[in-house]
Amino acid sequence: MSEGLVHLLQLLVSGVVTGGIYALVAMGFVVVYKATRVINFATGEFMMLGAFFAWTAMGAVQAPFVVALLAAVAASALLGMATERLVLRPLLGQRTISVIMVTIGLAAIFKGLAQIAWSGDYRSYPSIFPRAPIELGPILLPSRQFYPFLIAVAAIALVGLGFRFTRTGVAMRATADDQMAAFGMGIDIRRIFSLSWSLAAMTAAVAGIVVGIIGGISPQLGAIGLRTFPVVILGGLDSIGGALVGGVIIGVLENLAGGYVDPLLDGASLKEVVPFVVLVLTLMVRPYGLFGTREVERL
Amino acid sequence: MLIGNYKETYASDEALFRTPATRAWMGAAAVAAILFPFVAGDYVLYLANLMAVLALSAVGLNILVGFTGQISLGHAAFMGVGAYATAILASRFGLPFWISIPAGGALATGAGMIVGAPSLRIKGLYLAIATLSAQVIFEWVFTNWTSVTGGIRGLNVAPASIAGFRLDTDERIYFLVLGVTVVHFLLASNLRRSRWGRAFVAVRDRDVAAEIVGVNLFRTKILAFMVSSYYAGIAGGLWVYFTKVVTPETFPLSLSIQFLAIVIVGGLGSIKGTVYGTVFMTLVPEVLKAGTGLARVVWPAAQSYLFPLRDVVFGLLIVVFLIFEPHGLAEVWNRVKRFFSLWPFEK
Numbered sequence: 001m002s003e004g005l006v007h008l009l010q011l012l013v014s015g016v017v018t019g020g021i022y023a024l025v026a027m028g029f030v031v032v033y034k035a036t037r038v039i040n041f042a043t044g045e046f047m048m049l050g051a052f053f054a055w056t057a058m059g060a061v062q063a064p065f066v067v068a069l070l071a072a073v074a075a076s077a078l079l080g081m082a083t084e085r086l087v088l089r090p091l092l093g094q095r096t097i098s099v100i101m102v103t104i105g106l107a108a109i110f111k112g113l114a115q116i117a118w119s120g121d122y123r124s125y126p127s128i129f130p131r132a133p134i135e136l137g138p139i140l141l142p143s144r145q146f147y148p149f150l151i152a153v154a155a156i157a158l159v160g161l162g163f164r165f166t167r168t169g170v171a172m173r174a175t176a177d178d179q180m181a182a183f184g185m186g187i188d189i190r191r192i193f194s195l196s197w198s199l200a201a202m203t204a205a206v207a208g209i210v211v212g213i214i215g216g217i218s219p220q221l222g223a224i225g226l227r228t229f230p231v232v233i234l235g236g237l238d239s240i241g242g243a244l245v246g247g248v249i250i251g252v253l254e255n256l257a258g259g260y261v262d263p264l265l266d267g268a269s270l271k272e273v274v275p276f277v278v279l280v281l282t283l284m285v286r287p288y289g290l291f292g293t294r295e296v297e298r299l
Numbered sequence: 300m301l302i303g304n305y306k307e308t309y310a311s312d313e314a315l316f317r318t319p320a321t322r323a324w325m326g327a328a329a330v331a332a333i334l335f336p337f338v339a340g341d342y343v344l345y346l347a348n349l350m351a352v353l354a355l356s357a358v359g360l361n362i363l364v365g366f367t368g369q370i371s372l373g374h375a376a377f378m379g380v381g382a383y384a385t386a387i388l389a390s391r392f393g394l395p396f397w398i399s400i401p402a403g404g405a406l407a408t409g410a411g412m413i414v415g416a417p418s419l420r421i422k423g424l425y426l427a428i429a430t431l432s433a434q435v436i437f438e439w440v441f442t443n444w445t446s447v448t449g450g451i452r453g454l455n456v457a458p459a460s461i462a463g464f465r466l467d468t469d470e471r472i473y474f475l476v477l478g479v480t481v482v483h484f485l486l487a488s489n490l491r492r493s494r495w496g497r498a499f500v501a502v503r504d505r506d507v508a509a510e511i512v513g514v515n516l517f518r519t520k521i522l523a524f525m526v527s528s529y530y531a532g533i534a535g536g537l538w539v540y541f542t543k544v545v546t547p548e549t550f551p552l553s554l555s556i557q558f559l560a561i562v563i564v565g566g567l568g569s570i571k572g573t574v575y576g577t578v579f580m581t582l583v584p585e586v587l588k589a590g591t592g593l594a595r596v597v598w599p600a601a602q603s604y605l606f607p608l609r610d611v612v613f614g615l616l617i618v619v620f621l622i623f624e625p626h627g628l629a630e631v632w633n634r635v636k637r638f639f640s641l642w643p644f645e646k
Contacts, residue, residue: 037424039424039427039428087618087622090622091621091622094621094625095368096370096423096424096427097364097368097370097427097559097563097567098563098621098625100370100424100427101559101560101563101617101621102617102618102621102622104556104614104617105560105613105614105615105616105617105621106614106618107614108610108611108613108614108617109610109611109614109615109618111607111610111614112607112608112609112610112611112612112613112614113607113611114607115606115607115610116604116607116608116611120607219607226431226552229428229431229432230432233428237424267443267445267450268442268443269443272439273435273436273439276432276435276436276439277432277436279428279429279432280429280432280433280436283417283421283425283428283429283432284417284420287420287421287425
């Protein structure tokens with residue numbers, strides 16, 4: 001195979017890997033948005049806390065990775081529930097600006113607390129996976145990208161199937177579809193809100209651990225939450241499938257821009273800004289995204 | 300409590316400061332502000348300048364968020380546009396500050412018009428995300444358009460000077476910064492009572508109803524974006540002459556968030572609340588700094604917790620104000636005033 005083609009394939013594959021992780025993060029946004037019409041600007045910080053929970057479990061009690069992962073997910077679920085109950089519920093039905101700002105405030109609190117608890121240093125998990133890179137034909141994929149990617153895909157599949165087939169999942173979808181009707185059919189809306197936040201915190205924790213394995217853990221890990229907005233908007237704010245497709249599209253685009261355009265720009269990185277350009281274009285052409293519900297409002 | 304304050308002329312009805320007491324307080328404040336730099340120390344003066352610039356920018360955001368009900372997470376970027384335009388005009392073309400600052404404001408207005416244009420189609424969360432991407436894209440341009448913005452190293456600007464008098468110390472620039480800020484605050488107070496100001500409020504309260512009574516939604520929203528970014532641009536220009544340097548890191552997303560925090564803590568839609576909010580949000584970190592400085596005596600590690608603690612307190616203030624005091628410090632102040640004017644007959 002020619003060198004150019006291998007380069008392209010390499011970029012595509014690492015784009016899909018990045019995209020899978022974006023999709024998992026995006027899922028955290030979508031779950032909360034579907035149920036409560038809130039965009040959680042603290043998603044990145046939930047990820048960061050989840051990553052630190054797992055790191056602490058592995059470091060302090062020497063827990064095996066799977067146990068640490070589950071412990072972090074459980075702790076995050078509680079945190080998500082508490083957040084909904086204490087902070088978001090008093091603001092139900094308030095202006096959008098209040099709801100956005102309260103999650104931004106939460107992000108600042110979490111970041112500060114993490115820095116106090118774990119200091120600002122970079123940490124990394126003890127090595128968990130076999131070190132040998134994975135060979136996919138002519139392409140080499142580092143093992144610390146491949147295995148986390150598998151975890152991300154498994155988590156996405158789990159959440160997706162849960163939404164589709166479990167009783168609670170159906171209740172969540174019903175609530176997202178029509179709150180009043182769902183309430184009328186005896187679904188406890190408050191419980192759904194609370195469950196949605198804890199589910200979002202759980203996916204965020206897994207995403208945080210995945211990102212932590214790839215790039216190390218620090219209180220700055222949450223910055224990736226911001227970079228996921230293009231994915232969520234492109235896919236459609238209330239569509240789980242959209243998060244998946246959007247994640248892969250943005251991940252691939254980003255890597256193509258990084259691989260082909262950045263070497264030509266001296267020092268500048270188009271990779272960083274491409275997702276946001278896509279975001280602006282999406283908002284101009286199709287604000288509800290590829291698969292989002294089209295909300296018609298005439299003015 | 301206003302009792303027996305009869306208005307007998309149109310002039311008194313239209314006055315900005317309505318009662319003799321308000322006028323007296325405002326006069327006293329003006330005298331205090333003029334005498335301030337002669338008694339204040341260097342650091343206090345620096346803080347005062349900083350607060351004046353931040354307040355000017357924040358009042359612009361309050362016009363957009365508090366009056367018109369639009370959301371912007373990109374306010375710092377508009378400030379950056381104004382700052383870079385001012386800095387480039389001043390350093391490359393040698394224009395004096397009284398041209399370069401308004402020109403910066405004008406350019407920021409244009410940027411606001413472009414970013415605000417989608418506000419007709421999208422609102423609420425989507426608008427927040429659109430302005431967020433504007434912030435990211437502008438920041439990227441500031442960093443990477445090296446030939447114009449000087450890249451990471453930024454641009455240095457000579458001090459402002461007027462008729463050979465150089466405004467090169469904090470003390471001298473104070474009068475420029477304060478003067479511009481006060482004028483713009485008065486303009487904002489008057490804007491609120493004008494036809495356009497009422498249109499802003501109508502759009503905020505119910506856009507459909509506003510449209511029906513004849514408010515042109517698109518023009519009103521765009522105008523709010525333009526006015527808001529004009530304020531940010533002017534504040535950016537003042538910032539340039541105040542710090543004499545402008546770099547891409549000066550106008551990050553966190554500054555946009557800080558402006559929103561100022562507006563919320565001060566009081567959405569309240570002009571004087573913006574002042575309280577700015578002073579409060581600037582002084583809280585200073586108090587924390589002093590507090591950890593004191594704690595260091597007994598606990599040497601205290602200093603290293605200053606920055607994380609600042610984040611925590613910043614976030615807590617936003618959350619607590621939103622949940623318990625959504626009308627901000629302006630409302631707290633009114634309540635205190637009411638208590639004293641009614642005492643001992645409250646309740």
